[in-house]
Amino acid sequence: MRSVNWMLVVLASLAIPCASYAQYGAGKALPPSGNNGEAAKPNAAAAPAPTHDLSGVWMMRNPPGSNRGYTNYTYTDPKTDPPSLTAWGEEKFKEAKDSNGGNYTLDQTNDPVLTKCYPPGTPRVYFHPYPFEFVQGPKFMLMVFEYDHTMRRIYTDGRALPTDPDASWMGYSVGHWDGNTTFVVDTVGFNEKTWLDRLGHAHSEQLHVTERFRRVDRDHLQIDITMADPKALAKPWISTFYYENRPDWELGEISCSGDYLDFNNFESFSFKKKDEAPK
Amino acid sequence: MKSKSLAVVAAVAAVLIFSALTFAHHGTAAYDTSNALSFKGTVTEFRFINPHCQVYFDVKNDKGEVEHWQGELTAPNKLARAGWTKHSLNVGDQITVSGFAGKYGGHSLWIRKLVGPDGQSMQLFED
Numbered sequence: 001m002r003s004v005n006w007m008l009v010v011l012a013s014l015a016i017p018c019a020s021y022a023q024y025g026a027g028k029a030l031p032p033s034g035n036n037g038e039a040a041k042p043n044a045a046a047a048p049a050p051t052h053d054l055s056g057v058w059m060m061r062n063p064p065g066s067n068r069g070y071t072n073y074t075y076t077d078p079k080t081d082p083p084s085l086t087a088w089g090e091e092k093f094k095e096a097k098d099s100n101g102g103n104y105t106l107d108q109t110n111d112p113v114l115t116k117c118y119p120p121g122t123p124r125v126y127f128h129p130y131p132f133e134f135v136q137g138p139k140f141m142l143m144v145f146e147y148d149h150t151m152r153r154i155y156t157d158g159r160a161l162p163t164d165p166d167a168s169w170m171g172y173s174v175g176h177w178d179g180n181t182t183f184v185v186d187t188v189g190f191n192e193k194t195w196l197d198r199l200g201h202a203h204s205e206q207l208h209v210t211e212r213f214r215r216v217d218r219d220h221l222q223i224d225i226t227m228a229d230p231k232a233l234a235k236p237w238i239s240t241f242y243y244e245n246r247p248d249w250e251l252g253e254i255s256c257s258g259d260y261l262d263f264n265n266f267e268s269f270s271f272k273k274k275d276e277a278p279k
Numbered sequence: 280m281k282s283k284s285l286a287v288v289a290a291v292a293a294v295l296i297f298s299a300l301t302f303a304h305h306g307t308a309a310y311d312t313s314n315a316l317s318f319k320g321t322v323t324e325f326r327f328i329n330p331h332c333q334v335y336f337d338v339k340n341d342k343g344e345v346e347h348w349q350g351e352l353t354a355p356n357k358l359a360r361a362g363w364t365k366h367s368l369n370v371g372d373q374i375t376v377s378g379f380a381g382k383y384g385g386h387s388l389w390i391r392k393l394v395g396p397d398g399q400s401m402q403l404f405e406d
Contacts, residue, residue, distance in 0.1 A: 059405075105309045130356065146356060249405075252356035259329035 046217035049181040054134040054141070054213055057251065058221055058243040060126065066242075073100045073127055073198035075225065075239035084234035089202055092232070096200020100127070111200065112193055117148070117256035119169035121194030122187055122209055123225050125150055126241055133251055141175060141183070148256040154185050165189030167205055183213040196227060196237070204231035219245045310379040310389045317377040318388075320348060327355045327365035334368060334390065336376065348386040350376055352393075353404060360405035372396040 062068050070077050085093060099109035112118040120128065130146035143152040154173040165172050165188050172189035187209040196203050212224040221243040228236040320336035332352040337345050352358060358367075368374070375394040381387035395401045 099308065102307045108308075130354070249360060252359060254329050254354060254356060 049215035051180040055136045057133045057246045057249045059131040061244045063242050083237040089232040092202030098200045100198035122171045127198050146251045167191035181215045185211045203229045206231050311382045312379045319375050322372040325368040350388040350390040357405050361402040
């Protein structure tokens with residue numbers, strides 16, 4: 001009987017993938033989660049994007065009809081469109097034991113975020129399945145991420161990118177508007193301690209990230225991401241992520257140290273020492 | 280356990296769906312996503328904590344013995360945006376949970392569906 005119920009649940013999910021569900025309601029039995037959740041709903045009557053304004057809370061969602069599962073952990077389909085790596089990039093990637101990609105358990109991974117609570121870096125921070133908020137000031141824009149109080153400051157006062165930046169976790173960013181609804185951000189000044197994605201692709205201090213935040217209408221934001229790094233990438237790695245505005249959401253608190261690291265200790269049986277999993 | 284063939288069909292379908300969903304912060308390598316399980320149980324503890332909320336519950340197995348289970352949900356912030364509070368589950372609540380057990384033995388479950396004490400399916404993720 002249990003099995004029958006379970007099967008019905010699964011089949012119902014397949015049959016009505018777009019069903020809405022209310023709190024405690026009897027709608028979709030197995031709701032989606034995180035980055036790759038229910039695709040953005042088409043909105044024929046979407047209000048136009050305001051001019052020079054990205055403020056508000058944004059949550060990643062894939063475009064309608066898309067099922068890009070890989071956007072939970074990397075930028076392009078690892079099987080059909082992997083990044084072009086240099087020999088150095090390949091070597092570093094071989095050393096990586098990812099967990100978010102499903103290959104290693106928590107006690108096996110060497111992911112710097114999961115094992116050390118290192119800041120995720122830019123643009124890996126987008127893979128955390130939590131929202132971020134744009135806060136606009138007159139001379140800079142803040143990106144406040146729910147995950148681990150992570151913040152990026154994007155200067156909009158016309159300054160140039162530093163030519164000899166200090167190494168940092170999230171990078172040094174300057175931005176400008178290209179037209180009324182596209183905000184272009186260049187970021188340099190990274191250390192080499194973070195991964196580009198959750199699979200463990202490496203980058204060097206030469207990483208230069210360009211993001212084009214295109215607010216296509218009031219409710220939807222598309223981020224074109226280009227990662228260039230001559231030491232790690234044989235050619236730039238390019239992807240587009242899709243976000244939806246969440247005017248009713250407020251960011252909560254998620255601390256890595258004290259939450260994630262302690263979790264490894266109290267979390268029980270399923271993550272304990274086991275045989276090495278194959279990559 | 281009575282309908283193994285149905286369970287297999289369900290599990291295959293489940294994998295098709297879940298393989299595209301978000302991975303927990305520690306990935307899914309620890310869970311056997313090829314084998315979906317479902318239990319009726321009694322809540323013994325509910326922890327509304329980061330990174331993932333925990334539901335502890337007791338289940339009576341086929342031999343009439345009580346098994347202690349630990350179930351994992353998503354982050355409290357996500358559950359809060361789905362309408363939960365730290366009081367949404369309480370000790371003694373009768374629940375039905377479905378999900379995937381840990382690969383390496385032990386009574387650990389990655390919860391994918393939870394029917395609450397009022398008989399209604401509880402929303403496990405934000406919209």
